Amino acid sequence: MKYYVTIEDRTVEIVLSDTPVERVATIDGVEYTFDLAAVSGGAFFSLMVNNASHEIMVEDTEAGMEIIVGGQLFHIAVQDEWERRLATIQRRNTTDTGEIVVRAPMPGAVIAVTATIQARVARGEGLVILSAMKMENDIRAPRDGVITVVHVSPGDKVEHGAPLVTLGPA
8 A cells, every 4th residue: 555654844655565474664665674563552552663663652633643753753644545646636726716627536426515506615625525445535625715516416426537516716
């Protein structure tokens, strides 16, 4: 499984895989063997990386996670491939003026539509819930605006790039 981890202002690509013998993390092309085990309460972990032991504490926050390793605090955000694709597509479609069409970042089924025509929405507000690969994805407004067209209804099947909602200027 591929993840994108942002640590402070740097993003790295991490691919996790299991072999018959060990677990491997490939970080920016470099392979590391690792093992991770919860120590107590779900916040403390024992992490072995290339036979070196580390105690870590992990806490979820609104912005991602805070991790303490060796007494040093790191603020991180983790995205899987789908979350990164969704964020990239929504960033690419963001403009301040004019109409924009919010499109499906992947093929899937429309579970719910919270957007209504002529409704004012704020940046980050949920518009459509799309189910793809057994995961529900909340498609959010890329900027403030007014809904001018709702292209989908609950139960619709959509392809990658299909229009979901058209958003006009605020």
